[in-house]
Amino acid sequence: MIKPHGSEQLNPLFVYEDAQHRALTHEAQSLPSMMLSSAAAANAVMMGSGYFNPLTGYMNLADALSVAEHMKTTSGLFWPVPVLNLTKDIDGIKGHKRIALRDPNVEGNPVLAVMDVVAIEEISED
Numbered sequence: 001m002i003k004p005h006g007s008e009q010l011n012p013l014f015v016y017e018d019a020q021h022r023a024l025t026h027e028a029q030s031l032p033s034m035m036l037s038s039a040a041a042a043n044a045v046m047m048g049s050g051y052f053n054p055l056t057g058y059m060n061l062a063d064a065l066s067v068a069e070h071m072k073t074t075s076g077l078f079w080p081v082p083v084l085n086l087t088k089d090i091d092g093i094k095g096h097k098r099i100a101l102r103d104p105n106v107e108g109n110p111v112l113a114v115m116d117v118v119a120i121e122e123i124s125e126d
Helices: 018-028 038-049 061-070
Strands: 033-035 098-102 111-116
Touching (some): 038 098
Parallel strands (some): 033 098
């Protein structure tokens, strides 16, 4: 069998176990939340399904720029497209280490994922 890109096995991030899934859903209700863009929501679904293996989250700025310029992450992994979560407003999540990501494509904007925030990086056109 062909190995997944960048690792020995496929690493989907979706939580299948019922009790753990219910616990995360319950926790998400008390977390600060962020409305994703449609592109970031699609990226979250792809990560959850394991299609962006071996990524375990959105790329940081250094990886995104490296991918855009060289089609490789800073660690040298071939990756043709940056996987980002861009937003104009971080007020609701600033200073928090764990947040709920909301789906902009579904009525009521349900929680799509729970994310540990490693860093929030600001970019500008300058």
